[in-house]
Amino acid sequence: MIIPCKSMNISTNCLFSGSSLASEVHAAAVNGDKSTLLKLIAGNSELKDKEDQFGRTPLMYCVLADRVDCAEALLKAGADVNRADRSRRTALHLAAQKGNYRFMKLLLARRGNWMQKDLEGMTPLHLTTRHKSPKCLALLLKHMAPGEVDTQDRNKQTALHWSAYYNNPEHVKLLIKHDSNIGIPDIEGKIPLHWAANNKDPSAIHTVKCILEAAPTESLLNWQDYEGRTPLHFAVADGNVAVVDVLTSYEGCNVTSYDNLFRTPLHWAALLGKLNNAKVF
The missing domain is CATH 1.25.40.20 (Ankyrin repeat-containing domain)
Incomplete structure (x- = not known):
């Protein structure tokens, strides 16, 4: 990004x-x-x-x-x-x-x-x-026509991607309320949930929850970017136990999803020494 x-x-x-x-x-x-x-x-x-x-x-x-x-x-x-x-x-x-x-x-x-x-x-x-x-x-949203909220930048990222990246749950709520599409992939195949999960701050659970509460589907939860990585892969990589806990609390979360190098989130936890995360699985 x-x-x-x-x-x-x-x-x-x-x-x-x-x-x-x-x-x-x-x-x-x-x-x-x-x-x-x-x-x-x-x-x-x-x-x-x-x-x-x-x-x-x-x-x-x-x-x-x-x-x-x-x-x-x-x-x-x-x-x-x-x-x-x-x-x-x-x-x-x-x-x-x-x-x-x-x-x-x-x-x-x-x-x-x-x-x-x-x-x-x-x-x-x-x-x-x-x-x-x-x-x-909020001021800008008042001036926008339906469908304009998901305009993409050069990296195909929407305002929702950026709100997730900056870990701003109130922004995420506003955008979703204005029908922002939570399933748009950016140039790397990442959806906003990837960026929300890819944050070391434990408070990122609030942003993650905002997105998942809008569409708690297995498809969204296990979305793989172009490298095959799911949001759970990123949460594990960052050592964010709080986010890992939230993601795995959903019954549909696939903890054995393989990335393009045939590594599951558990493999990532072992490889990166994230032993605390390994205990979550």
Whole structure:
């Protein structure tokens, strides 16, 4: 799984570091200098969407520096809410990455396109799953049409995959409530349950339970990725006894399922020295 680019986590102090093309309008946006920003735009309307060397506009700088007033001024002046930078990220991507509810609400009200994908195929919806609070995710879900919740990124992962990966059960519940498909395999053949089980934190049992309670079927429980590994294989590999216990508590859990190298979860437990897990079987 590809983790969302950390370059989006940019502090105000380093926004202009090494940037010879940073302009006055970008500086005004970062500093929250609304009067200067409006004067510059009044003198040259093209400045409202001026790009730096990364393709970032003043509106994007407002998001990065949390300057809502300046963002509102830019939008009223006609700034393009869906302009993308060199990585194809929009201001809405950045707001989602930062988990900034106020900005997301503002940008969505101005018809920010949550369906737009960056170079990794990530939409703002994917990016909201990394935060412990489900508030931003819930906001986006209100704007989506049926069927849009399962849009996939470059690795064929949905927001549900990412929510499971980040071990956010409240996000999982919200997505399932909005009819997200829990059986979509990603580029490695993994379904969200694989990613939920592939977590060392004992609290992952809550995410695992959310998924299984939605569809406690043998097919889901024993789903094999393209290497033949089931969620139980991954739970054993991580030494997560709590998750192993939950998975094996289901009558349909196949503890003798072979992966492509003819290894069962028990083989994995012995091979990796996960003796505590071996006791569960």
